[in-house]
Amino acid sequence: xxxxxxxLNPDVVFxxxxxxxxxxxTRINNKLTCGIITETEAxxxxxxxxxxxxGGRRTHRTETMYNKGGVSYVYLCYGIHxxxxxxxxxxxxxxxxxxxxxxxTKGIKExxxxxxxxxxxxFCVGPGKVSQALGIDLLHNNISLTGNELWLQDDKVNxxxxxxxxxxxxxxxxxxxxxxxxxxxxxxxxxxx
DNA sequence: TATAAGATTTACT
DNA sequence: GTAAATCTTATAT
Numbered sequence: 743x744x745x746x747x748x749x750l751n752p753d754v755v756f757x758x759x760x761x762x763x764x765x766x767x768t769r770i771n772n773k774l775t776c777g778i779i780t781e782t783e784a785x786x787x788x789x790x791x792x793x794x795x796x797g798g799r800r801t802h803r804t805e806t807m808y809n810k811g812g813v814s815y816v817y818l819c820y821g822i823h824x825x826x827x828x829x830x831x832x833x834x835x836x837x838x839x840x841x842x843x844x845x846x847t848k849g850i851k852e853x854x855x856x857x858x859x860x861x862x863x864x865f866c867v868g869p870g871k872v873s874q875a876l877g878i879d880l881l882h883n884n885i886s887l888t889g890n891e892l893w894l895q896d897d898k899v900n901x902x903x904x905x906x907x908x909x910x911x912x913x914x915x916x917x918x919x920x921x922x923x924x925x926x927x928x929x930x931x932x933x934x935x
Numbered sequence: 936t937a938t939a940a941g942a943t944t945t946a947c948t
Numbered sequence: 949g950t951a952a953a954t955c956t957t958a959t960a961t
Binding site for chain 1: 954957
Binding site for chain 2: 783785792793794817819820821822823825827840842868869870871911912913914916917
């Protein structure tokens with residue numbers, strides 16, 4: 743399991759990249775499901791127009807991001823989808839990494855049941871699908887990532903620097919110039935060993 | 936209290 | 949390609 747100190751790194755963009763290839767696990771309703779993270783986006787706090795915390799905004803919802811790194815930030819989008827983020831950096835620095843896609847490795851039968859679909863290449867590509875696949879709900883907002891319900895681990899999968907692609911974030915056109923920042927990281931790799 | 940819009944997905948034309 | 953689903957949050961009356 744990744745240590746609590748891992749999430750305190752002040753460079754959220756570095757972490758977003760570093761998280762590619764790590765494994766995200768949940769044990770919800772006593773069902774273990776895991777997947778390798780294949781796509782992330784960084785949300786760089788108060789200076790990032792795309793972030794909920796832009797300009798230092800503090801509300802009931804965004805308060806979670808002001809916590810110390812190493813907790814989850816789950817919120818509802820478009821009234822339908824639960825988006826899962828990893829809160830990073832020290833307390834009062836509202837940085838977060840959005841997990842946009844995973845490649846399922848454990849509990850695939852349970853994931854198929856939750857999604858109501860059979861395994862396919864784009865099975866868990868898209869932030870709403872990731873949460874649904876792993877059983878993450880609003881109940882799991884603001885919980886520790888070093889506990890036994892929701893955590894990350896490094897399975898030492900073989901990801902090379904050249905396997906990681908970089909580009910602008912998605913679905914945040916309202917953020918003006920910041921929508922173009924290269925804060926999105928993903929890999930096309932699927933043969934993890 | 937009311938209204939508008941959103942870090943999306945899915946189905947339909 | 950376009951639109952509907954669906955509800956919380958933020959901002960305004």
